[in-house]
Amino acid sequence: MAPLRTLLATALLLGSAAVTAHDYHGGGLHIDHPWSRPLPPVATTGVAYLNITNKGEAEDVLLSAESPIADKVEIHTHIKDGDMMKMRQLDELAIPAGGEQTLAPGGHHLMLMGLKRVPAVGERFPLTLHFKQAGTVEVEVAVDAEPEQQQGEQHHHH
Numbered sequence: 053m054a055p056l057r058t059l060l061a062t063a064l065l066l067g068s069a070a071v072t073a074h075d076y077h078g079g080g081l082h083i084d085h086p087w088s089r090p091l092p093p094v095a096t097t098g099v100a101y102l103n104i105t106n107k108g109e110a111e112d113v114l115l116s117a118e119s120p121i122a123d124k125v126e127i128h129t130h131i132k133d134g135d136m137m138k139m140r141q142l143d144e145l146a147i148p149a150g151g152e153q154t155l156a157p158g159g160h161h162l163m164l165m166g167l168k169r170v171p172a173v174g175e176r177f178p179l180t181l182h183f184k185q186a187g188t189v190e191v192e193v194a195v196d197a198e199p200e201q202q203q204g205e206q207h208h209h210h
């Protein structure tokens with residue numbers, strides 16, 4: 053049934069893109085496609101990925117984030133410790149002027165600690181980002197059924 057599943061996922065993705073462009077602006081920032089992997093029903097932590105482009109003249113800094121579905125949201129990165137990849141919390145995440153930060157699997161990410169409920173596949177949950185310059189930016193995180201496919205080259209079409 054793999055081909056059918058792929059078709060279905062593609063249809064879902066195309067469908068959601070057609071209804072609302074899933075990107076956000078705040079100050080000089082452009083935030084593209086916040087997304088999350090599907091979580092097991094018993095999950096107590098979640099994760100959110102997104103891409104932040106800074107089109108402004110000055111550096112901006114992601115200071116914190118929050119979501120109504122989690123007790124708190126932390127900024128995390130992965131570091132290599134010997135042969136192990138470990139997560140470390142970051143106090144903040146700078147986005148250089150004219151640059152970008154990609155939060156993606158294996159790198160920086162937003163960690164939802166103390167999940168109050170597990171979002172369903174296909175759902176979007178609210179996430180509030182606090183930036184030093186751009187201030188507060190509200191986004192919605194899409195829980196994608198096929199994140200690997202989603203991250204492919206067809207990613208930026210709205």
Ligand SMILES: [Cu+2]
Nearest residue numbers: 128139161163
């Ligand atoms: Cu983490």
